[in-house]
Amino acid sequence: MHEWTRKHLLSIEELSKEEILTILETAESFKDISLRPIKKSPVLRGKTIVLLFYEPSTRTSTSFSLAAKRLSADIVNIPVKSSSVQKGESLIDTVANLEALKIHTVVMRHSRAGAPMMLAKHTNASIINAGDGCHEHPTQALLDMFTIKQNKGSFDGLKITIVGDILHSRVARSNIWGLSKLGAEVTVCGPPTMIPVEVEKMGVKVTYDLKEAIAGADVVNLLRVQFERESGMLFPSVREYAAMFSMDDTMERFMKKDALIMHPGPINRGVEISSSMADGKRSVILEQVTNGLAVRMAVLYLISGEKNNSEEA
Amino acid sequence: MHEWTRKHLLSIEELSKEEILTILETAESFKDISLRPIKKSPVLRGKTIVLLFYEPSTRTSTSFSLAAKRLSADIVNIPVKSSSVQKGESLIDTVANLEALKIHTVVMRHSRAGAPMMLAKHTNASIINAGDGCHEHPTQALLDMFTIKQNKGSFDGLKITIVGDILHSRVARSNIWGLSKLGAEVTVCGPPTMIPVEVEKMGVKVTYDLKEAIAGADVVNLLRVQFERESGMLFPSVREYAAMFSMDDTMERFMKKDALIMHPGPINRGVEISSSMADGKRSVILEQVTNGLAVRMAVLYLISGEKNNSEEA
Amino acid sequence: MHEWTRKHLLSIEELSKEEILTILETAESFKDISLRPIKKSPVLRGKTIVLLFYEPSTRTSTSFSLAAKRLSADIVNIPVKSSSVQKGESLIDTVANLEALKIHTVVMRHSRAGAPMMLAKHTNASIINAGDGCHEHPTQALLDMFTIKQNKGSFDGLKITIVGDILHSRVARSNIWGLSKLGAEVTVCGPPTMIPVEVEKMGVKVTYDLKEAIAGADVVNLLRVQFERESGMLFPSVREYAAMFSMDDTMERFMKKDALIMHPGPINRGVEISSSMADGKRSVILEQVTNGLAVRMAVLYLISGEKNNSEEA
Numbered sequence: 001m002h003e004w005t006r007k008h009l010l011s012i013e014e015l016s017k018e019e020i021l022t023i024l025e026t027a028e029s030f031k032d033i034s035l036r037p038i039k040k041s042p043v044l045r046g047k048t049i050v051l052l053f054y055e056p057s058t059r060t061s062t063s064f065s066l067a068a069k070r071l072s073a074d075i076v077n078i079p080v081k082s083s084s085v086q087k088g089e090s091l092i093d094t095v096a097n098l099e100a101l102k103i104h105t106v107v108m109r110h111s112r113a114g115a116p117m118m119l120a121k122h123t124n125a126s127i128i129n130a131g132d133g134c135h136e137h138p139t140q141a142l143l144d145m146f147t148i149k150q151n152k153g154s155f156d157g158l159k160i161t162i163v164g165d166i167l168h169s170r171v172a173r174s175n176i177w178g179l180s181k182l183g184a185e186v187t188v189c190g191p192p193t194m195i196p197v198e199v200e201k202m203g204v205k206v207t208y209d210l211k212e213a214i215a216g217a218d219v220v221n222l223l224r225v226q227f228e229r230e231s232g233m234l235f236p237s238v239r240e241y242a243a244m245f246s247m248d249d250t251m252e253r254f255m256k257k258d259a260l261i262m263h264p265g266p267i268n269r270g271v272e273i274s275s276s277m278a279d280g281k282r283s284v285i286l287e288q289v290t291n292g293l294a295v296r297m298a299v300l301y302l303i304s305g306e307k308n309n310s311e312e313a
Numbered sequence: 314m315h316e317w318t319r320k321h322l323l324s325i326e327e328l329s330k331e332e333i334l335t336i337l338e339t340a341e342s343f344k345d346i347s348l349r350p351i352k353k354s355p356v357l358r359g360k361t362i363v364l365l366f367y368e369p370s371t372r373t374s375t376s377f378s379l380a381a382k383r384l385s386a387d388i389v390n391i392p393v394k395s396s397s398v399q400k401g402e403s404l405i406d407t408v409a410n411l412e413a414l415k416i417h418t419v420v421m422r423h424s425r426a427g428a429p430m431m432l433a434k435h436t437n438a439s440i441i442n443a444g445d446g447c448h449e450h451p452t453q454a455l456l457d458m459f460t461i462k463q464n465k466g467s468f469d470g471l472k473i474t475i476v477g478d479i480l481h482s483r484v485a486r487s488n489i490w491g492l493s494k495l496g497a498e499v500t501v502c503g504p505p506t507m508i509p510v511e512v513e514k515m516g517v518k519v520t521y522d523l524k525e526a527i528a529g530a531d532v533v534n535l536l537r538v539q540f541e542r543e544s545g546m547l548f549p550s551v552r553e554y555a556a557m558f559s560m561d562d563t564m565e566r567f568m569k570k571d572a573l574i575m576h577p578g579p580i581n582r583g584v585e586i587s588s589s590m591a592d593g594k595r596s597v598i599l600e601q602v603t604n605g606l607a608v609r610m611a612v613l614y615l616i617s618g619e620k621n622n623s624e625e626a
Numbered sequence: 627m628h629e630w631t632r633k634h635l636l637s638i639e640e641l642s643k644e645e646i647l648t649i650l651e652t653a654e655s656f657k658d659i660s661l662r663p664i665k666k667s668p669v670l671r672g673k674t675i676v677l678l679f680y681e682p683s684t685r686t687s688t689s690f691s692l693a694a695k696r697l698s699a700d701i702v703n704i705p706v707k708s709s710s711v712q713k714g715e716s717l718i719d720t721v722a723n724l725e726a727l728k729i730h731t732v733v734m735r736h737s738r739a740g741a742p743m744m745l746a747k748h749t750n751a752s753i754i755n756a757g758d759g760c761h762e763h764p765t766q767a768l769l770d771m772f773t774i775k776q777n778k779g780s781f782d783g784l785k786i787t788i789v790g791d792i793l794h795s796r797v798a799r800s801n802i803w804g805l806s807k808l809g810a811e812v813t814v815c816g817p818p819t820m821i822p823v824e825v826e827k828m829g830v831k832v833t834y835d836l837k838e839a840i841a842g843a844d845v846v847n848l849l850r851v852q853f854e855r856e857s858g859m860l861f862p863s864v865r866e867y868a869a870m871f872s873m874d875d876t877m878e879r880f881m882k883k884d885a886l887i888m889h890p891g892p893i894n895r896g897v898e899i900s901s902s903m904a905d906g907k908r909s910v911i912l913e914q915v916t917n918g919l920a921v922r923m924a925v926l927y928l929i930s931g932e933k934n935n936s937e938e939a
Contacts, residue, residue, distance in 0.1 A: 266407075599723070
């Protein structure tokens with residue numbers, strides 16, 4: 001296994017193929033822990049991990065929190081609503097203060113693209129990007145890749161289709177970077193207003209037709225329609241979106257026999273996907289949730305371990 | 314001691330007398346832990362318990378949280394206000410996701426009667442009902458019964474009066490089921506608008522007169538007036554309620570010499586009860602709080618233990 | 627080292643010089659823990675510490691929370707917004723209930739001066755005052771004193787200037803009590819409307835001129851301008867305040883060569899202090915944050931240890 005030397009996890013774009021594979025292999029060894037009666041490993045005992053979420057999140061923060069607890073780390077949850085940010089403190093000062101508390105690792109979500117990178121330059125703590133604006137969501141892409149690896153074995157020549165609002169999706173962006181590095185062929189599909197200009201330069205194919213997009217695909221990854229974000233304005237209505245891009249039962253026959261359906265959740269039943277498809281045998285949506293825990297344990301372990309070796313020992 | 318085989322704790326109604334007694338006996342053995350200098354037992358180490366409270370609660374959630382910590386479990390607190398529920402996720406999908414995170418036990422409060430039962434049918438996790446609408450609040454009734462047992466020794470022929478808004482009280486309902494199974498005689502008392510129609514079918518006596526209700530009672534359990542709920546509308550005013558049903562000092566002489574006063578808290582001093590009665594020698598209100606911890610430790614232990622034995626080992 | 631016998635930490639005013647020094651010496655021995663790879667000591671294992679913050683706080687509550695975790699205590703965070711207080715429960719009843727849960731120590735912040743003292747009279751739990759109105763903020767003063775001791779060695783004859791809204795500052799009040807007891811000379815400086823009448827009776831000098839205040843000072847402690855509090859009304863505008871009392875680069879030449887700059891944080895860059903001064907070589911602002919952790923570990927240890935020995939063993 002490739003030796004891990006990176007201090008932060010800021011994006012998939014910056015990772016090498018070997019680094020991605022190191023995370024996935026480490027995740028594999030951690031997956032067992034959550035299946036044991038005693039779901040606990042002592043590897044991060046005495047480490048402190050801060051969850052600094054400037055955007056609300058249950059799913060990702062619960063997953064990170066649980067991952068940290070199962071590795072015996074101490075966790076400090078800083079709900080930004082009640083934080084010093086409201087007293088006018090800058091992001092850099094907030095993190096400088098966390099660093100002064102001798103914190104190893106800050107897991108951070110922010111609505112502004114690039115916020116974690118900016119912080120990483122100004123702190124000795126390790127930063128894990130848990131989603132920054134429309135930029136990247138590295139651990140989501142890693143858990144998607146991990147789920148694909150567990151089901152398909154290898155990435156070489158695998159055909160993966162991502163459907164939805166590619167333009168605003170940090171999940172799509174991170175997946176495209178990662179899957180391309182691993183040798184998969186990525187196709188993106190959605191309404192023209194939701195496909196970034198010149199996305200082909202990232203090495204992906206584009207189609208605006210769902211049937212065409214899923215034909216021959218080994219994996220179909222559906223993005224969540226973000227009712228709460230701006231993307232709603234890029235399409236006439238949810239009903240029209242669903243009519244053209246919903247993975248419903250009529251799509252079944254266009255799919256490869258062993259194609260998987262993925263979704264980062266929470267799903268909008270009847271919008272991106274029908275209930276029967278979401279709960280059907282192709283769906284690995286809940287497997288993704290389980291794998292998210294293993295991947296985040298791996299990331300916390302690799303990041304906090306590196307820190308420990310270089311700076312503090 | 315009766316062997317525990319039940320996966321969920323959804324209601325007192327469904328429990329047998331033996332099951333109730335098993336919980337009370339287990340609680341007895343756990344009560345000591347909180348009196349030790351080191352208040353910690355390792356029995357749930359490596360188990361994950363989720364607190365999923367759709368209604369705000371300090372008292373019950375703190376009690377469960379502390380109980381879980383003293384048993385060395387990991388706890389994930391999901392404040393529903395900031396959860397995926399707000400992104401439109403259904404209850405079943407929320408719990409399916411928790412299950413995918415390999416969570417053992419979900420302690421759940423919900424404003425809708427029956428919500429925990431519905432969930433229990435759709436998940437492999439164990440569900441503990443921490444209060445569902447006007448239906449049941451099993452751990453409150455269990456801690457009430459535990460407190461009575463500790464003070465009175467046995468339930469046979471014991472006369473217990475419950476005063477207040479019986480109609481909307483999940484505490485009353487759970488107590489009636491439990492106390493009846495254990496052989497106590499239950500009387501309910503309150504304004505006619507707050508007594509359920511045909512409540513006698515649950516095996517209780519009814520009276521609308523407080524003096525009559527407390528005469529001969531071994532235990533008087535006062536329900537909280539829920540200013541924040543709908544019950545206020547069932548009575549002209551709080552002042553009038555207090556005038557007729559407040560356990561104030563003038564009631565003292567109508568009570569049996571060794572009768573206890575109980576209240577689930579938080580108390581409204583001067584409404585359900587006078588300050589001198591609340592703090593007086595009959596009152597076991599704070600003892601109930603202490604016992605709540607022991608009872609919840611017992612429930613978490615029995616429920617998470619069962620799960621462990623059957624599914625995962 | 628002086629033996630610790632005090633049950634609560636309510637104010638600096640009530641402490642003797644020896645008691646303050648005991649805390650600072652204990653903090654010294656705890657400071658190392660946060661610099662180790664495994665930041666963990668088992669001394670408070672099985673103790674339960676409650677954070678009861680009636681005013682929002684990230685900085686102080688995170689510091690206490692981390693301190694408790696590094697000592698292996700269990701922590702219960704009671705966010706008052708969602709607590710029983712909103713159901714009309716009195717402060718005394720809230721704490722009586724915490725006590726019934728067999729909690730050792732309550733760390734409490736309240737907007738009302740004297741609230742922690744009042745509670746201490748009505749509970750068996752130990753109370754640590756984490757800031758009460760305009761009265762005191764003992765652990766902030768202790769960490770300030772600790773930082774001075776680490777940098778200057780001794781307090782005898784040391785000249786310390788506090789700048790800002792002395793009138794409303796619990797930080798100032800606690801520092802004045804503590805530094806005077808330790809033998810330092812304290813000067814306060816600020817606009818006349820922000821200096822308490824008869825403050826000289828506390829043994830401090832007063833000046834309204836920043837240059838005069840910092841000339842000869844060994845330490846300059848800048849208070850935060852509380853935009854969110856009433857103090858804004860005591861001065862025409864923030865701009866005017868900054869013009870007269872900001873520690874900006876032009877002040878550098880009036881300071882002693884080895885004078886320190888302190889600030890309890892979060893800083894308002896460009897108001898109390900310029901960015902270059904805040905980040906410059908005189909500034910020990912982040913050191914204060916680090917030291918806050920050590921001081922709070924010491925306080926929790928001394929307070930919870932005393933409790934343990936006298937009442938429970």
